[in-house]
Amino acid sequence: MDKDKAELAPNTESNLVTSSSAKPSNITTETKTAESASSFTSQKQLLALARQYVLDGALIPEDKQMPLEERVVKRERLSRLRQQQNLESIIKRSLTYCPNSTSTTKADPDWFNRFTSLAEDISNNTMQDLWAKILAGEITHPGSFSLKSLTVFKSMSITDAKLLAKVCGIAVKDSSKKNIRIISGAYNTPGIFSFFSKTTQQRVNLNQCGLSYTEILSLADNHLIFMQEAESNELQKGEKMVFNFNGKNLTLMAKRNQCGLSFYKFTPVGSELALLISDHPNKDLIPLLESSLQSHFSVISS
Structure with missing residues (x-):
């Protein structure tokens, strides 16, 4: 399992930022340096994501590649581990929003099952927090969030969520x-x-x-x-x-x-x-x- 956690950990290369303490002698040099750094960083980010999601097989010399079937199995295994981590994180966050009081109504297991299938790929912290609020709201007051709302929310990005917050204001x-x-x-x-x-x-x-x-x-x-x-x-x-x-x-x-x-x-x-x-x-x-x-x-x- 330690190996699995290590494989799931974000690749630090994706967070690399090229910097220099020496200032360019002119604006043209500064512009070229910025463009070069931007291109370099984009490539590093793509490579890091490819490795993290086990999609970098074609980038490795053939004599060092893991067999294709094994890469498929590994990618599926890591995907399920990520989904498990995401759901456990959402459950943990949700507990902080649930009041510690007796409820007269029970949550719908079918709703919960559908919730987990929609929320399992949510890894962004802000979006996880919103999914946690949905879960807490439904557990506390069953019927608060329809499955249709969950499906719509699943398709929303963090930018869409921020726009919703803006319009609510x-x-x-x-x-x-x-x-x-x-x-x-x-x-x-x-x-x-x-x-x-x-x-x-x-x-x-x-x-x-x-x-x-x-x-x-x-x-x-x-x-x-x-x-x-x-x-x-x-x-x-x-x-x-x-x-x-x-x-x-x-x-x-x-x-x-x-x-x-x-x-x-x-x-x-x-x-x-x-x-x-x-x-x-x-x-x-x-x-x-x-x-x-x-x-x-x-x-x-x-």
């Missing part, structure tokens, strides 16, 4: 905290005296909160939000819509009749996965809503 919830939305604008249905008004619709420039339209498309591609914007019911002057934003009430009160909000809605999968994200509200949201919706709504945070 500007999202609002209803009183049940189940419906999650991103307010994208406001509208006013024109009456007979306001038909030609230029302020019948206002948009919230989400770029000012760091969320680009390209990222909105990415969220939709990952089935985390609906691409088609939805609209609220129309409110009369003085009527309010109350949301939860980072544990505080966010109240939008209509300034005129027949005002409504437009927003991007989280999908059921997105709403489930949003449970993994700690509240880190974007402080730019409230001022942005105040300036963007001022013709239609008063924005009150309490």
Whole structure:
């Protein structure tokens, strides 16, 4: 087993960085040195990964190569060892998120079996921590995470997870905290005296909160939000819509009749996965809503 652990240990060559204490005499030399170092490092990283995953057989002289059949067996064995290590790490992390209290409901063994098959290849520490939260949440409250959500999450990269965290920072919830939305604008249905008004619709420039339209498309591609914007019911002057934003009430009160909000809605999968994200509200949201919706709504945070 010690040999197996040694084989599983990350190859230190992948962490090598070429450096020099002597400064180049000119910018051209510096550029060439940087390009050479970058190329050298990329090759070293590829070689290290090939060795780690037993895929470097063709790079070794034929007279020193391990037989192909043996390489296949070795790669399969190391793959299963990595998967075991990953799952044990996730289980260990998950225990820290499980409350030490009696539960009246039992976790579904079939769900757990499916969980392990999806999580066994997760080696990134950050992603392992999120998978651990999923497991703890499901064990504590069975039914919190559907198998569909697990399948979607399996396909997400660390970049996708960071994007989900970003969008959660500007999202609002209803009183049940189940419906999650991103307010994208406001509208006013024109009456007979306001038909030609230029302020019948206002948009919230989400770029000012760091969320680009390209990222909105990415969220939709990952089935985390609906691409088609939805609209609220129309409110009369003085009527309010109350949301939860980072544990505080966010109240939008209509300034005129027949005002409504437009927003991007989280999908059921997105709403489930949003449970993994700690509240880190974007402080730019409230001022942005105040300036963007001022013709239609008063924005009150309490």
